[in-house]
Amino acid sequence: MKSVQIETGHVSIYDIASVAGVNPSTVSRALNNRDRIGTETKERILKIARELGYQPSAVARSLVTSRTLTIGVVAPFLGEMFIGRVIDGIESTAEKHGYQVMFSTSRHDPDRELKIATSFQRARVDAVIIVTTHLRSTHEIFARTLGVPVVVIGQQDRDSEIPVVAMDDALAIRQAVEHLLSLGHRSFGYVGVSDRLSSNSCRANAYLDTVRQNLPDSTVHVTTPCNKNDLSRGEAALPELLKRGITAVQCYNDLVAMGLLSAALRMGLDIPGDFSVIGFDDLEISAALPVPLTTIHQPRLRLGRHAVEMVLELLNGAPVSQRMLSGDLVIRQSTGKPGNRGK
Amino acid sequence: MKSVQIETGHVSIYDIASVAGVNPSTVSRALNNRDRIGTETKERILKIARELGYQPSAVARSLVTSRTLTIGVVAPFLGEMFIGRVIDGIESTAEKHGYQVMFSTSRHDPDRELKIATSFQRARVDAVIIVTTHLRSTHEIFARTLGVPVVVIGQQDRDSEIPVVAMDDALAIRQAVEHLLSLGHRSFGYVGVSDRLSSNSCRANAYLDTVRQNLPDSTVHVTTPCNKNDLSRGEAALPELLKRGITAVQCYNDLVAMGLLSAALRMGLDIPGDFSVIGFDDLEISAALPVPLTTIHQPRLRLGRHAVEMVLELLNGAPVSQRMLSGDLVIRQSTGKPGNRGK
DNA sequence: CTGTTAGCGCGTTCAG
DNA sequence: CTGAACGCGCTAACAG
Numbered sequence: 001m002k003s004v005q006i007e008t009g010h011v012s013i014y015d016i017a018s019v020a021g022v023n024p025s026t027v028s029r030a031l032n033n034r035d036r037i038g039t040e041t042k043e044r045i046l047k048i049a050r051e052l053g054y055q056p057s058a059v060a061r062s063l064v065t066s067r068t069l070t071i072g073v074v075a076p077f078l079g080e081m082f083i084g085r086v087i088d089g090i091e092s093t094a095e096k097h098g099y100q101v102m103f104s105t106s107r108h109d110p111d112r113e114l115k116i117a118t119s120f121q122r123a124r125v126d127a128v129i130i131v132t133t134h135l136r137s138t139h140e141i142f143a144r145t146l147g148v149p150v151v152v153i154g155q156q157d158r159d160s161e162i163p164v165v166a167m168d169d170a171l172a173i174r175q176a177v178e179h180l181l182s183l184g185h186r187s188f189g190y191v192g193v194s195d196r197l198s199s200n201s202c203r204a205n206a207y208l209d210t211v212r213q214n215l216p217d218s219t220v221h222v223t224t225p226c227n228k229n230d231l232s233r234g235e236a237a238l239p240e241l242l243k244r245g246i247t248a249v250q251c252y253n254d255l256v257a258m259g260l261l262s263a264a265l266r267m268g269l270d271i272p273g274d275f276s277v278i279g280f281d282d283l284e285i286s287a288a289l290p291v292p293l294t295t296i297h298q299p300r301l302r303l304g305r306h307a308v309e310m311v312l313e314l315l316n317g318a319p320v321s322q323r324m325l326s327g328d329l330v331i332r333q334s335t336g337k338p339g340n341r342g343k
Numbered sequence: 344m345k346s347v348q349i350e351t352g353h354v355s356i357y358d359i360a361s362v363a364g365v366n367p368s369t370v371s372r373a374l375n376n377r378d379r380i381g382t383e384t385k386e387r388i389l390k391i392a393r394e395l396g397y398q399p400s401a402v403a404r405s406l407v408t409s410r411t412l413t414i415g416v417v418a419p420f421l422g423e424m425f426i427g428r429v430i431d432g433i434e435s436t437a438e439k440h441g442y443q444v445m446f447s448t449s450r451h452d453p454d455r456e457l458k459i460a461t462s463f464q465r466a467r468v469d470a471v472i473i474v475t476t477h478l479r480s481t482h483e484i485f486a487r488t489l490g491v492p493v494v495v496i497g498q499q500d501r502d503s504e505i506p507v508v509a510m511d512d513a514l515a516i517r518q519a520v521e522h523l524l525s526l527g528h529r530s531f532g533y534v535g536v537s538d539r540l541s542s543n544s545c546r547a548n549a550y551l552d553t554v555r556q557n558l559p560d561s562t563v564h565v566t567t568p569c570n571k572n573d574l575s576r577g578e579a580a581l582p583e584l585l586k587r588g589i590t591a592v593q594c595y596n597d598l599v600a601m602g603l604l605s606a607a608l609r610m611g612l613d614i615p616g617d618f619s620v621i622g623f624d625d626l627e628i629s630a631a632l633p634v635p636l637t638t639i640h641q642p643r644l645r646l647g648r649h650a651v652e653m654v655l656e657l658l659n660g661a662p663v664s665q666r667m668l669s670g671d672l673v674i675r676q677s678t679g680k681p682g683n684r685g686k
Numbered sequence: 687c688t689g690t691t692a693g694c695g696c697g698t699t700c701a702g
Numbered sequence: 703c704t705g706a707a708c709g710c711g712c713t714a715a716c717a718g
Contacts, residue, residue: 010467010490012695023705028697036703053488058465059411060695062402063710078430078446084422091448100462103421103446105434119443122401124353145396147353231631258628265608265633288574288601290608290633355711366689371713379687403711407694 072125089304133199149314170206172327185248192224234259247338254279272336292332415468432647476542492657513549515670520553528591535567577602590681597622615679635675
């Protein structure tokens with residue numbers, strides 16, 4: 001049993017056809033498990049293919065079938081904590097349906113997004129998934145010029161022509177506010193971010209509205225520091241929050257909350273004694289902070305899964321509408337009753 | 344100026360050839376900016392191509408050139424904090440040289456790795472980059488059966504046939520130990536991980552050796568909790584560390600250090616008063632912890648960059664040898680003089 | 687300078 | 703049940 005490894009170039013169905021003494025098309029039928037072929041010759045061909053280490057060329061196949069079985073995915077960054085499980089969801093679902101995934105990072109740069117769009121176009125991807133918190137008009141153009149199904153993950157504010165799967169931020173924020181109200185809080189703060197405005201204002205507005213609905217006379221202070229990253233934004237927000245005597249603060253996401261929490265602990269403050277903090281996302285590390293963070297869980301894996309399913313339906317010509325997933329408040333130790341200072 | 348958008352299928356060089364009244368090969372020459380073509384006809388063809396919204400088919404081109412200009416990248420996970428900047432380095436460098444990148448996650452699963460290998464093979468990627476802390480024998484097979492250049496990022500313990508770019512862990516650990524020694528520490532601890540054994544033992548051994556070389560009579564305690572993630576491993580190590588009166592601890596990475604730090608703070612301990620902590624990686628969040636973490640910085644962007652450069656050299660037939668990058672100790676607030684309890 | 691021809695590796699008609 | 707021929711979109715040899 002010697003394995004013959006062809007070093008130069010790849011083995012094609014021609015090679016295996018000549019070894020088997022049959023026509024290439026017969027090999028093709030055997031490999032693709034088609035009807036009109038004898039069981040014995042099929043077995044023989046498959047055996048030879050295995051011995052020769054044959055691997056079908058996806059590019060040749062794509063050229064003739066005019067499908068690449070590939071989904072392009074654009075995200076602002078890979079390697080951010082939020083995106084990890086979303087990617088898992090996308091990759092595993094796509095794989096289950098025989099699709100490959102091609103990732104690219106946009107870095108929030110519209111120029112890069114355009115380059116990626118043309119890159120995907122040249123690669124002839126069958127569909128595209130965009131992960132973004134901010135659906136710009138460029139994305140609509142992106143989708144239209146692409147000429148293939150496009151699905152967006154993560155934006156739920158504006159309604160667009162592009163099918164979207166997202167979490168219902170407002171609904172989740174409402175849960176958070178109710179939690180804070182039930183604890184007895186009366187003066188509220190919100191720490192936002194300056195670089196994801198549409199997503200940020202969606203959360204901020206939900207927060208403001210819910211507080212005001214329940215407690216018309218309460219104080220709500222919104223601050224959006226413009227530091228270079230989320231952690232330092234949270235940190236920067238602390239002095240103002242303290243000055244205003246705020247007892248409960250919702251942050252745009254867990255990283256902001258983490259920055260705020262760290263800064264507070266460094267000052268010797270007690271959380272939630274001095275004030276309560278709620279995050280957004282439920283990152284893996286959030287449960288392991290010095291004060292485990294109360295936060296809103298995003299079903300990130302499911303976001304990825306749904307996006308792929310929507311893409312596949314679109315590919316099948318089925319009509320697809322927006323999907324709204326609900327997130328849940330995860331109560332840990334960063335929230336408590338107000339006014340416990342020095343407890 | 345009307346833009347004609349072909350909805351069904353893509354425009355090919357045949358389409359633009361028939362519009363321009365020339366032969367498809369002429370179009371090809373014009374598009375690829377070849378020599379033997381008239382300036383005027385070239386301009387005319389390019390104009391028509393633009394108007395038709397032509398995008399060359401990468402799959403057709405790949406079929407004939409037998410190069411896909413694509414580099415396959417396998418990492419245990421995307422969306423981990425460590426991998427982010429590595430990917431940035433890979434993507435930007437590849438892009439600069441006209442290459443695309445195709446990511447896949449192995450999840451530390453050898454079966455998945457094999458599937459990815461064949462997937463890359465079918466996609467006819469020109470080269471592969473493997474990100475791993477543990478180079479198993481399967482990777483060697485992977486590389487050999489692939490038939491294209493393979494480069495590994497992240498493993499520096501064993502020497503392999505595959506070209507590797509990595510950080511010199513031992514050298515960096517030595518810096519860390521010297522820092523601890525100069526602060527006056529005498530009883531040392533190391534918190535490791537149980538699921539990346541080769542990488543872990545490399546760091547642990549460097550730690551042990553350096554301590555013993557400098558201080559033969561000192562105490563060194565190594566513990567490797569086998570909890571499910573790095574954060575809880577750090578947390579789990581705390582009681583034992585305290586019981587043994589250890590004053591200085593090196594952790595396998597920043598996540599372990601973070602878990603340890605959080606647990607210590609939750610217990611009301613003072614860091615570095617009660618004991619000093621050093622991490623490994625220098626993640627973005629490590630500087631923003633309640634006690635900013637002293638840690639070893641990994642040049643992650645450069646790891647990615649070098650890997651691509653090595654791959655390109657290999658593609659050019661140039662011989663490539665291992666590359667060792669050096670990391671630097673970043674001293675923050677989690678390390679200090681020993682015996683300051685209650686300071 | 688441009689047109690003609692061939693072929694990359696494969697799927698898919700058609701005949702046989 | 704199998705072989706022959708064609709075409710996917712493009713590049714690269716040749717001719718002209």
